[in-house]
Structures are given as C-alpha cells and as structure tokens.
Amino acid sequence: MEAVFAVVVGIFFTAAIYLMLSRYSIRIMLGIAILGNAVNLLLFTAGRVTREVPPIIQRGSTTLDLAAANPLPQALILTAIVISFSFLAFLLVLTYRAYQALKTDDTDEMRLAEPEERPLPPLGY
Amino acid sequence: MAGPTDIAVDLSQALVAAPIPMGHWLVISPIVLCIGLGAILLMLRNRTEWQAAVAIPGLVLLVLIDAALLYRVVSDGAVTMVMGRWLPPFGIAFTVDIFGALMALAAALVALAASFYSLGEITVSSRRYGFFPFLMLLLAGVSGAFLTGDVFNLYVWFEVLLISSFGLLILGSEPEQIDGALKYAVLNLIATTLFLVSVGYLYAVFGTLNMADIAVKVRAGDSNAPLMTLAGLFLLAFGMKAAAFPVNFWLPASYHTPRITVSALFAGLLTKVGIYALIRILVMLLPVERAGLGPLVTIIAIVTMLVGMMGALGANDIRRMLGYIVISGIGTMLAGVALGSVDGLSGTIFYALHSMVLMTALYLIAGQAAHLGGGFSLTVLGGLYRQNGWFAGLSLVLFLAISGLPPFSGFWPKVVLVKAAFAAGAWWLAAAILLVGFLTTIVSGRVFLLAYWRPAAASVTAERMKWHAALPLLGLALLVVGFGLFPEWLLHLTHAAALGLEQPTAYLQSVFPAAGGAQ
Numbered sequence: 001m002e003a004v005f006a007v008v009v010g011i012f013f014t015a016a017i018y019l020m021l022s023r024y025s026i027r028i029m030l031g032i033a034i035l036g037n038a039v040n041l042l043l044f045t046a047g048r049v050t051r052e053v054p055p056i057i058q059r060g061s062t063t064l065d066l067a068a069a070n071p072l073p074q075a076l077i078l079t080a081i082v083i084s085f086s087f088l089a090f091l092l093v094l095t096y097r098a099y100q101a102l103k104t105d106d107t108d109e110m111r112l113a114e115p116e117e118r119p120l121p122p123l124g125y
Numbered sequence: 126m127a128g129p130t131d132i133a134v135d136l137s138q139a140l141v142a143a144p145i146p147m148g149h150w151l152v153i154s155p156i157v158l159c160i161g162l163g164a165i166l167l168m169l170r171n172r173t174e175w176q177a178a179v180a181i182p183g184l185v186l187l188v189l190i191d192a193a194l195l196y197r198v199v200s201d202g203a204v205t206m207v208m209g210r211w212l213p214p215f216g217i218a219f220t221v222d223i224f225g226a227l228m229a230l231a232a233a234l235v236a237l238a239a240s241f242y243s244l245g246e247i248t249v250s251s252r253r254y255g256f257f258p259f260l261m262l263l264l265a266g267v268s269g270a271f272l273t274g275d276v277f278n279l280y281v282w283f284e285v286l287l288i289s290s291f292g293l294l295i296l297g298s299e300p301e302q303i304d305g306a307l308k309y310a311v312l313n314l315i316a317t318t319l320f321l322v323s324v325g326y327l328y329a330v331f332g333t334l335n336m337a338d339i340a341v342k343v344r345a346g347d348s349n350a351p352l353m354t355l356a357g358l359f360l361l362a363f364g365m366k367a368a369a370f371p372v373n374f375w376l377p378a379s380y381h382t383p384r385i386t387v388s389a390l391f392a393g394l395l396t397k398v399g400i401y402a403l404i405r406i407l408v409m410l411l412p413v414e415r416a417g418l419g420p421l422v423t424i425i426a427i428v429t430m431l432v433g434m435m436g437a438l439g440a441n442d443i444r445r446m447l448g449y450i451v452i453s454g455i456g457t458m459l460a461g462v463a464l465g466s467v468d469g470l471s472g473t474i475f476y477a478l479h480s481m482v483l484m485t486a487l488y489l490i491a492g493q494a495a496h497l498g499g500g501f502s503l504t505v506l507g508g509l510y511r512q513n514g515w516f517a518g519l520s521l522v523l524f525l526a527i528s529g530l531p532p533f534s535g536f537w538p539k540v541v542l543v544k545a546a547f548a549a550g551a552w553w554l555a556a557a558i559l560l561v562g563f564l565t566t567i568v569s570g571r572v573f574l575l576a577y578w579r580p581a582a583a584s585v586t587a588e589r590m591k592w593h594a595a596l597p598l599l600g601l602a603l604l605v606v607g608f609g610l611f612p613e614w615l616l617h618l619t620h621a622a623a624l625g626l627e628q629p630t631a632y633l634q635s636v637f638p639a640a641g642g643a644q
Contacts, residue, residue: 020315028311032318039321046329073328076277080321083284087314090291098307101300113305113382121441121503122575 005045012038025095025105032091036084040077047073141210151194152206152219152272155229158187159265166258173252177244180257184237187264191230198226199618203625203635205274213274213636214338220274222632224474224622228401229271231481234604235393236264238597242489243386245593247296251384254296263289263390270398274636276324276334279402283317283366290395293387294379305382312375316365320402323358330355337636339410340629356414359406360422367399367455370429376452377436381444381501385492388444392451393485397477400458407462408470408626415465422463427557429456434564442501443491443572447484450527450568453561454480457542460554464545470623472541475615479534479608483526486601490520493594494576503572508581516590517577519602524569526605529562533609537616 012034019031047070055068099105102112162183169175198204203222207213221229240260247256266286273279290313294306324334330350331339342348365372376396380388407415415422433453440446454476461473491501497513498506510517526533539558546555590598608615625631 025307025311032311032314035315035318039318039325042322043325043328046325076325076328079277079281083281084318087284087288090288091310091314094291094295094303094307094310097298098303101298101303107307110304110307112301113308114378118439119441119502119504120439121571 163261389488
C-alpha cells in the first residue's frame with residue numbers, strides 16, 4: 001500500500017513543481033494547492049498505512065491491538081490542511097489584488113519592486 | 126506494538142501527575158502575552174489611538190519576561206514546560222535553553238525599538254490595516270519558534286509568523302508592495318512546505334517529533350535511514366527561510382517595499398529564525414549529517430557572503446543595499462554552522478544577536494535619512510552631516526559596527542569566527558569573512574560619503590530628530606557600543622549556548638528528568 005502512495009505522492013510533486021515553474025501567477029497558485037496535498041499525503045504515508053483499525057483499546061485489555069491506525073499523523077495532517085488552506089486563500093486574494101493593481105498575471109512583467117533598468121549609485125561626488 | 130496482555134500499563138511514565146511548578150509558566154508566558162495582546166489590540170481596531178499605549182507597555186513587559194527567562198535558564202539550566210498532562214515524547218513540550226532565551230530576548234528588544242519608531246512613521250491608515258496586532262502575532266510566532274521543543278510545533282510557529290509577516294508587508298497596499306509581497310509570499314510558503322516535507326520524513330524515520338527524543342535516538346545510532354537526504358532537505362528549507370545563496374532572491378525583491386519600520390522588523394527577526402532553526406536541527410539533532418554537509422555549507426556560506434556584498438555595492442536605494450547586507454550577514458552566520466565547532470557556533474550565535482539589533486537599527490537609520498533628505502536613493506540624498514550632526518554621528522557608529530570594526534559589537538563575533546576557522550584549518554573561510562568585512566567598509570563608507578558629506582542638492586533647513594526616532598536609535602546604538610566595549614558577558618553566554626547545542630545533556634535532562642537524560 002505504501003508503494004502506491006509513494007507513487008501518487010511523486011506524481012503530485014511532479015505536477016506541483018511543473019505548475020510552479022510557470023510564468024503565470026494563477027498556475028503557480030494551482031501548483032501550490034497541489035503541493036499542499038502532496039505533502040499531506042506524504043505525512044499520511046509517513047505514519048504507515050494500515051487497514052481501517054481504529055486505535056481503541058478493547059474492554060479488558062490495557063494495550064492496543066496488534067496493528068491499529070496511528071492517530072498522530074492524522075492530527076498533523078489536520079493541522080497542515082487547515083494551515084495550507086488558509087494560506088492558499090490568502091495567496092489567491094493577493095494574486096487577484098496583484099492582477100488588479102499591476103494589470104498582469106505574468107510574473108515576468110511584475111517588475112515594480114525590481115525595475116528592469118536599475119540606476120547605478122553615483123560613482124563620484 | 127505489543128499484543129493484549131494483562132500487565133498494567135505504567136501511566137506514571139506518560140502523564141504529568143504533579144501540578145506544574147509556577148516557574149515553568151515563564152517558558153510560555155512570552156507567547157501567551159503576545160497572543161493576548163494581539164487579541165486586545167484587535168478589539169481596539171476602532172480606537173487606533175489607544176493601540177500604541179497598549180502595545181508599548183506590553184512589549185516592555187515582554188522584554189522583562191524574556192530577561193527573567195534568560196536569567197533562570199542561565200542559573201538553573203534548560204527549563205521544560207509540558208502541555209496537557211502528557212509527558213514528552215507523547216505531549217508537546219516547550220523547552221528553553223540559553224540559545225533560545227538569548228534569541229527571544231533580542232527579538233523582544235528589537236520589537237520594542239521598532240514600535241517606538243512606528244509612533245512617528247505608522248500613520249492612522251496603516252494602523253487601521255492592523256500594524257500593532259500583526260506586530261504582536263509576528264512576535265508570538267518568533268518567540269514560539271525560539272522556545273518550542275517540538276519540530277512540528279516549530280512548523281506551526283513558522284506559519285504564525287509567516288501569515289503575520291504577509292499582513293505587515295502589504296500595509297498600505299501600494300502596487301510596489303503588492304508586487305514584492307507576491308514574490309515573498311509564494312517563495313516563503315514553498316520554503317515552509319519544504320520544511321513540512323522534511324518534518325514528515327523525520328517522523329517516518331524516528332516516529333517522534335520531540336527534539337530531545339530525536340536527539341537521544343540519533344545519538345543511540347540505531348537507524349539506517351537516509352538521514353543525509355533529510356539533513357539536505359532541512360538545509361534547503363531553512364536556507365530559503367534565511368536567504369542563503371541559491372535561494373535568496375526573494376529577499377532583495379521584497380524587503381525594500383514595506384514601511385521602513387516593517388523592513389526593520391523583518392531584517393531583525395525573520396531571517397534569524399531560519400538560522401536558529403537550521404542550527405537547532407542540524408547541529409543538535411543531526412550532528413553527523415551536519416559534519417557530512419560541512420563542505421557544502423562552507424561553499425554556500427562563502428558565496429552568500431560575496432553575492433550579498435556584490436548586490437550591496439551595486440545598489441542605489443539604501444533599503445535595497447541593506448537587504449543585500451542582511452544576506453551577506455547570513456553567509457557569515459553560516460560560516461559558523463559549516464565549522465560546527467563550539468567556537469564557531471558561539472561566533473554564529475553572537476553574530477546573529479548582533480545582526481538582529483544592528484540591522485533593525487540600520488533600517489531605522491535609513492528611514493530617518495529619507496525623512497531628513499527626501500528619499501532613499503543615493504543620487505538624491507546629501508548634506509545630512511551638515512543638517513544634523515548628531516544623527517550623522519549615530520549613523521557612523523552603526524555603519525562602523527556593520528563593517529566589523531573594533532570598538533563595536535560586530536568585531537567580536539568575527540574575531541571568534543576567524544579564530545575558529547583557522548583552528549579548523551579552513552583559511553579560505555577566514556579569508557572570506559575578512560574580505561567581506563573590508564567590502565562592507567567600502568559600502569558603508571560610500572553611503573556616508575554620498576549621503577552625509579556630499580553637499581545637499583537644494584538648501585534644506587536643519588531638522589531636529591523627533592524623540593520617537595531618536596530614542597530607539599540611541600537604545601540600539603548603546604547596545605551595539607556596550608557589547609563592543611564589554612563583550613565578556615555575552616561571549617561567555619554564547620559559548621555556554623554553543624556548548625549546550627554540541628552536548629545537549631542539560632536539554633535532554635530537562636525534557637526527560639526521570640531517565641537522567643537517556644531513555
């Protein structure tokens with residue numbers, strides 16, 4: 001099962017990196033969305049994939065049964081999902097705002113903060 | 126995992142039975158205070174004129190708490206606070222050693238100085254955007270990152286400081302700021318995601334995310350996992366956060382766009398959190414892999430230093446120039462990480478503290494120079510010395526300090542680093558540090574020549590510095606001069622901090638007191 005997940009994670013990362021290398025900010029956003037999901041799947045696989053056995057201690061026993069699902073990675077993923085979701089929302093608003101203010105979604109043309117022809121500092125008095 | 130047995134599970138090893146001692150609350154009080162103040166300041170969003178009156182006393186309190194924490198850590202050793210009754214490695218622990226406490230105190234001092242400066246610079250509209258609440262949440266994230274003892278928790282604090290920094294960066298929503306913020310936001314989010322990837326692998330290898338637990342397991346050496354790859358991933362993620370060479374280009378694209386107070390805060394706090402995390406993970410948790418990556422880190426350090434200096438030499442805008450100086454400072458700090466010896470780390474920690482205070486002060490100086498001289502461009506500025514001699518003197522002190530010249534605080538960490546480099550036989554590293562010091566002198570000398578000594582283009586009336594600009598600058602300059610003249614105390618502390626990273630017995634003992642440092 002882990003092998004299948006590893007392949008899926010790999011495909012996700014490939015797609016995310018391909019999209020993030022694009023010039024257009026909206027594609028970069030899509031790449032970041034996929035990247036977040038790739039990482040969540042990776043965290044899930046890192047906790048070892050077991051078949052659906054909830055980690056509940058049986059009556060009369062004091063320890064868990066042989067193979068129970070690991071709850072910790074799920075807690076980690078939950079945190080990571082919430083965080084990446086909120087960041088993606090913020091970034092989408094920022095991209096839209098940038099599109100409105102700069103009239104372009106091509107990152108090559110977003111040169112306001114770093115003008116193409118920068119003035120040299122004065123070389124003498 | 127054991128099968129069902131009749132043996133009673135010993136819960137005393139997993140649960141906190143005794144109430145938490147009062148003194149341990151000191152560990153999380155900086156974070157609680159910052160988040161609480163942030164909430165109060167948000168409630169005051171319709172009464173922005175009250176915000177400063179709440180924020181500044183709050184920051185003074187934060188400085189006092191961090192100083193008390195440092196005092197306690199120095200006198201008693203590392204302190205651990207455990208949350209929610211679960212003992213580590215099950216529960217989340219906040220552990221402070223001298224390194225974390227020193228960084229947290231410096232961060233609080235920097236924020237206090239910047240908040241004073243903001244009184245004159247952050248206008249009503251910027252306050253409506255939420256300058257003070259964002260400042261408090263940024264500090265909560267920074268303090269949390271410095272004080273936590275859990276890798277996943279570190280990730281969460283990184284996100285807290287990241288989202289607050291986004292808010293601060295677009296304070297004012299000018300097109301230039303939005304442009305800078307987009308690049309900053311995307312690249313920093315990718316860096317944090319890379320960090321999360323490394324955290325996932327760390328969990329897959331060790332099955333725990335508690336730093337002390339990982340340190341114990343690594344030192345027991347029972348893992349055949351590809352730890353080198355893991356260390357490389359961490360280096361990439363934190364290198365991006367700290368703006369080390371191949372992944373540094375977001376910094377000069379964004380640091381000059383926000384309000385100068387915000388730039389000063391960013392330069393003082395954010396890249397240093399990356400360095401802190403890099404030292405914590407690579408030196409304390411994965412020492413063998415750090416030694417393996419040593420040659421690579423050496424190259425990164427040297428190239429970062431030189432690339433930063435090249436950029437600074439070619440920059441016309443003072444703020445952009447300072448951004449490149451921040452990058453070259455990161456290279457100097459990485460030199461100590463590359464060496465990995467106690468002396469090298471001690472130099473790095475000293476340099477990080479010095480750079481936090483000094484880079485903030487220099488950005489504030491740039492803001493004041495633009496206020497007096499009418500712009501940030503070196504082609505515009507002129508005649509500042511004639512206009513205000515006191516301000517020129519103060520600037521000169523800070524410029525000499527960034528160059529690493531003797532009577533100021535930049536000198537000692539460079540001496541320690543160069544000595545450590547020679548002790549390790551890495552003369553090229555020592556040469557790079559000295560060369561960069563020389564180039565920085567040229568850069569700051571040129572600024573002084575052009576902006577201060579060159580006659581002003583138009584006759585400007587001499588203007589007095591306002592108290593809310595002069596006070597933080599004087600305070601920061603006093604720190605710089607004080608630690609330049611009397612470095613023994615801080616050198617002693619940073620040496621102890623570096624020793625604590627190299628042999629974290631005290632750290633481990635504070636997390637696992639019953640086991641005596643080993644499980």
